[in-house]
Amino acid sequence: MAEPLIRFERVRLDYQGRNVLDELSLDIAEGEFVCLVGPSGCGKTTLLRLLAGLVAADAGQVLLRGQPVRKPTPEVAVVFQDYGRALLPWRTAAGNVSLALEAAGVPRVQREARIAALLAKVGLGCHAGKYPMQLSGGMQQRLQIARCLAQQPKVLLMDEPFGALDALTRQSLQDEALALVRETGATVLFVTHDLEEALYLGHRVVALQANPGRVAAEVEVRLPWPRAQLSTREHPEFLALRHRLYGLVQAH
Numbered sequence: 001m002a003e004p005l006i007r008f009e010r011v012r013l014d015y016q017g018r019n020v021l022d023e024l025s026l027d028i029a030e031g032e033f034v035c036l037v038g039p040s041g042c043g044k045t046t047l048l049r050l051l052a053g054l055v056a057a058d059a060g061q062v063l064l065r066g067q068p069v070r071k072p073t074p075e076v077a078v079v080f081q082d083y084g085r086a087l088l089p090w091r092t093a094a095g096n097v098s099l100a101l102e103a104a105g106v107p108r109v110q111r112e113a114r115i116a117a118l119l120a121k122v123g124l125g126c127h128a129g130k131y132p133m134q135l136s137g138g139m140q141q142r143l144q145i146a147r148c149l150a151q152q153p154k155v156l157l158m159d160e161p162f163g164a165l166d167a168l169t170r171q172s173l174q175d176e177a178l179a180l181v182r183e184t185g186a187t188v189l190f191v192t193h194d195l196e197e198a199l200y201l202g203h204r205v206v207a208l209q210a211n212p213g214r215v216a217a218e219v220e221v222r223l224p225w226p227r228a229q230l231s232t233r234e235h236p237e238f239l240a241l242r243h244r245l246y247g248l249v250q251a252h
């Protein structure tokens with residue numbers, strides 16, 4: 001197998017003397033969409049923070065293209081569940097996207113066109129001048145995604161990004177996320193507590209167990225692409241995988 005884009009190698013992490021992750025190993029190939037499920041508190045967010053360079057492992061290592069991750073890099077972007085707090089309330093939609101471009105050193109003359117293209121990509125082309133509080137939850141989450149895409153990340157980390165949205169908005173964002181990922185070729189590590197969402201989106205679903213957090217089980221999702229809300233969820237393989245995954249998660 002080719003060298004994985006991302007490798008967690010026997011990672012251990014303690015918070016204040018408490019062992020949160022231990023002997024956690026996980027490889028992710030370039031272009032893969034991996035969903036991470038597991039009980040609350042098992043260390044899913046911590047795993048993302050390790051890969052984002054926001055926290056360091058106490059043992060083992062986290063590698064990106066074979067290089068240890070030591071600090072945040074624009075190559076890795078994080079979409080948080082809490083879009084309300086991730087966005088700057090005093091900046092418009094355009095201003096929030098601009099922030100990422102400014103941070104990346106994109107010259108002012110290029111920014112306007114890039115902002116318009118990014119907002120259009122997430123369906124916010126007509127809302128450039130609105131402030132976050134004037135946008136619905138789904139629109140705010142789209143805006144956060146546009147801001148992440150502005151840094152042209154190779155890796156997109158998504159931490160229960162659609163958990164706070166209503167079911168219909170959530171489904172359209174799932175499909176938009178799949179389309180964006182296909183278009184950008186990004187590698188995705190997506191945390192969700194929704195097993196069906198994990199199966200719908202992923203090439204692979206990884207289940208973590210708690211105390212200490214480590215990989216408990218993995219499921220390859222061999223469902224046809226592109227995924228479609230009705231036919232994918234009614235596919236016999238989807239139902240079979242759903243049964244298997246529920247069984248695996250309950251067992252831990």
Ligand SMILES: Nc1ncnc2c1ncn2[C@@H]1O[C@H](COP(=O)(O)OP(=O)(O)O)[C@@H](O)[C@H]1O
Pocket residue numbers: 015016020038039040041042043044045046047
């Ligand atoms: N900054 C922190 N300081 C101390 N403990 C933390 C910190 N962040 C997370 N934890 C603890 O580490 C464990 C894993 O947390 P987290 O990764 O957020 O879990 P998950 O995302 O799976 O719900 C939890 O027990 C949590 O309380």
Ligand SMILES: [Mg+2]
Pocket residue numbers: 044045046159
């Ligand atoms: Mg979490």
